[in-house]
Structures are given as C-alpha cells and as structure tokens.
Amino acid sequence: MTRSIVRLIDVATVIRSKNAGPLQITLDILFPDTASYEIACASSSLKAPALAERYEVALDTLSVIHYRPARAIKVVIDRALVAGTPGDSDVYGAQQHHPLLDIML
C-alpha cells in the first residue's frame, strides 16, 4: 500500500485550541473518517516528541490523547503563565493551534 503525504489542514475537519482551565491549553484535531483518523494517529508528526519540539515546550509539559468516539486527537500543554495574568497573550487560549497548521502526515 502506498500512502501519499498529506497536509493536516487538508484532512482535519477541526483544528482548534482552548483553555482547559486557566493552567492548560488543549488542542483538538478532529477527522472526518476512520481512514484519515488512523493515518493521523500513526503519524510521528502528531506524537508527543514532535509536538513538543514544534511548540518549543518540554516533553513532560505536553500530552497526547486519542479519543476514538469523536475521531479526535487531543494535545494538552501546560501554560507557563496562568491565563489572564498580565503578560499573557491569549486569555481564552483560542489561538494556539497555529503551529499545527503546516503539519504533514
């Protein structure tokens, strides 16, 4: 079987970020079908080491969870600064998905 390399942004139906409480950011990537979800789950670029490097955070501050009922990959990252503390740049954490957008699967 040959698998062509695809851009995450072309296959995912949702790529979003949001606070999960004021101490963490959660990124949700949702897929339209089982085939694309399985490709994404297997891709090294959506595993914790690659994502920690991409986000420039320590590996032990990031976790990846596969949630099959929604064909979703969830990434949770600790915030260095508690949400809304002066100097924070995204109180709701809703714009932290940008580094995911050029991922290739």
Next chain:
Amino acid sequence: MTAVDRLLANPPHATDELRILGASGQLGYGIPAEALVRGLKRNPHLIGCDMGSIDPGPYYLGSGKMATSETITLRDLTLVLKAARSQDIPLIIGTAGTAGAKAHLQSTLEMIRAIARSERLDMKLAIIHADIPRDLIKKMLRAGRIHTLGPIPQIDNAAIDRASNIVGQMGQEAFIRALEMKPDVIIAGRACDTAIFSSLPVMLGYPVGPAVHMAKIIECSSICCTPGGRDAILGTLEPGGESFTLESMNPIRAATPLSVAAHSLYEQADPFTVYEPDGALRVDDASYEAVNENITRVRGAIWQPASQITVKIEGAERVGERAILCAGSSDPRVIENLALIEQGVRDNVASILTDFITNYSIKFHVYGTGATQIFSRAKIKKPSEIFFLVECLADDADQAKAVAGVTKQYLLHHGFPGRLSTGGNIAFPFTPPEINAGTAYRFSFYHVMEVDNIAQLFPIEIEHIRGNVQVAAG
C-alpha cells in the same frame, strides 16, 4: 405552593422520563428567545442556566464585576424568570454574575428583585453562597489538605490575605439541599456547571452516571450540536434513567452521535473523566446512537463516588493598574529593527522614570510578529504591517498612564541605524493613544481543598420576593 413544592408533590420517579431544559451556557450574552419558547412547550421539569465561568480571566473574580453588560443580563434574566414563573417550573442559575463571589451574587439578586417588581413576579428564592472563609483555607493549608491543580505555585497565608475574592465550586450537594427547601428559583454563587442540571435527577433517585453526563452536555446549551449554537437544549432522562436523549430547541442544530461525543473534548484536558466534588464521571464506555437526524441517545457513563470530598477553590488578587498604548507601523526598517527599538525605548523610559516611578512593567505585544502565541512563534510569517499594543502596569492609574505616555513618545521618535521614518515610527488610530485600562488582576488560586463538612461550606438563605404585591407609594 412553590414550583419545587408542585414538582415534588407529584415527582417523576426513575420509572418516568425527566426533562431538563438547558436554557443558557452563558446567561447575559443574549439567550435566543425562540428556542427557549420552543423548549417551554415540551413541559420541562426544570430550567437550568449557567451564568459564569473562569474562562474570561481573573478580572471578574478579582473586581467583583460581571463580564456581561447590565442591559443584556437584565434581558436574559427577565426571559428565564418569566418563562419559569409563568409555567411554575423550578429555575436554577449557577455561578451568578460571572464569577460567583458575594458581590456577583448581590448584583444578580438586585437585578432579579428589580425584574420581579417590573414584571410583577412572586417567587421564593434560595440563595447559595460560595465564598470560602480565609481562616478555613489557612487551616486546611496547615494540615496539608490543599493541593495544586497544575503549574501554579502553592498558596501561602499572605496570598490568602491578598486575594480580593476566594470562591469554591459547589457541587450537587448544595443544590439538593436548596431544592429540599422547596424554592421557586435557586441562585447560586460559584458552582460546577454540571450540578445545576444533575441535582434534581440525583435527588429523585435517577442513576448518577447518566444524570451527570447529561448535565455536562446540556450546560453548554446547543454547543454539542452541528452546527453548534447557543439555543436552548432539551435533555431527557429516559425511564429507568440509564439513558438520555438530547435535542436542540433550534431544529437547524442536530445533536448527532459524533457531535455529542466530540463535546467531551470541549475545554477538557481529559475527555474520559469529569471531576466533581463528590466523585468522578467516567465516559470511557459511553455510547451514542442516533434516534433520528436531530436527536441522539447516550448511555453508559459511570459514576465513581470519591472517598474524600474536595472542592476546587479559585482566587484572584490585584497586580496593579494598567494603561495601554495602541499604535501601528508599516515601515519595513521599523519592522526589521523591532528588538533593537524595543530595548532602546525601554532604556529611555527607564532613564526618564527613574526617581519618579520605580515599580512598573512594560510588555510589548507586537501583532504581526506572533503576539497571539503563547508557545512558539516560529511559524508566524514575516509581516509588512504590525500593531503595537503596549501593556503598562504600575501602582496607580496615573503612574500607569505616565509609563504608557512616555513609552509612546519615545517609540514615536526612537532613532536607530538605517531609520527612514524620521517623522515618526508609528501611526496612532485615535487620540489619546494611551488608555487607562483599569485594575489588573491575576489568579492566585486554582487549587483543590479537601472538605470535611460540605454543607457548612455553602450556606443557603431564603428570600421571598413579592413583586406582585404593589405597595402604595408615599
């Protein structure tokens, strides 16, 4: 006879269906009226609204103010109070006034009293307080019974004293205690959003797992649908209570198995578990099936009671007064030399302010260069235009404005090698470009506290409002 009296006189048992209308996930931002009216026609046993959240940040808990405008908050409260009172349905509102501290509860109650007068509504109100006594927190801290919930420092006695407000998130225990007092309306301070909706079915003996799972979904109104939205949603626990169905009261919003399952992800670090004061909901084995194209049936969530009751405590403290400067630039040399310019301006500002203002901070949020990003900025493309939002903090408002004003002038005229723009480095969209932005707060607490006597922590008072009795003026 109150609404809860009437409900409990002939209560639905676990063998009947129980209908709960989730009227709003964020009361005060404009509840869609049409879907609410449609929901009322389904004869719900309870109407629930969430009115707050920690998401808008520390300002509201710190200041005691609401995030929503008075006009729209009054509109929404009027809508749900009239709906509930006109059909004598119990109404529960949780996390009153955005953050659920005493000041938020008081402003919400004042609005409710005013609405009762103008709409001539009678009601028996149960008011549940959520402020946590500082002495108790100090005692529990000494006993090692306060735990951090992530990357936030442990609190100490000084932080407990500095916090302007400290609230605890009440769970279903507090709401059940309030329901047992048989009011028409329950207004709660800081509360778990689930507890608003799960307390009635749990009190009536429905299985806890599905009741809490349904509550977790309908507390966000129709967000769990596709397309998601803010319309009222009907959650129906089916006879036996082992399953429930979800239906948006706006027919364009379909609750599908996928959209409902995906809701477990929303704003949650762990999609499999929902932690409550008295236990945890596990949805690992939950299943979702379509009843029709708009309605989904859910079953299989499991409730695990906790051996130790814990309450999440939230606190905010003042940091200083904030002023901001708004300006933009499209000069390529300015954009190329941002780091140099920022450092030069900081040095100049420091030399001017020395001996006058020593305790201040400046943060350059330079939009176009990754100012939205908390983590890596490596993927942000080089801009041809940028926006400076310079955040200045100081001990009082005048000092903060002074920091912003001096920063403005030095940023405008800062010289650097290769500079073309000797008329000025930045464009101001309006005048004055430096603006006082009020008091800055930060969350100093986001911890869990072990609790021995949960009922004492969230006291309830009863108030009878007789808006229908018009007292002669004079």
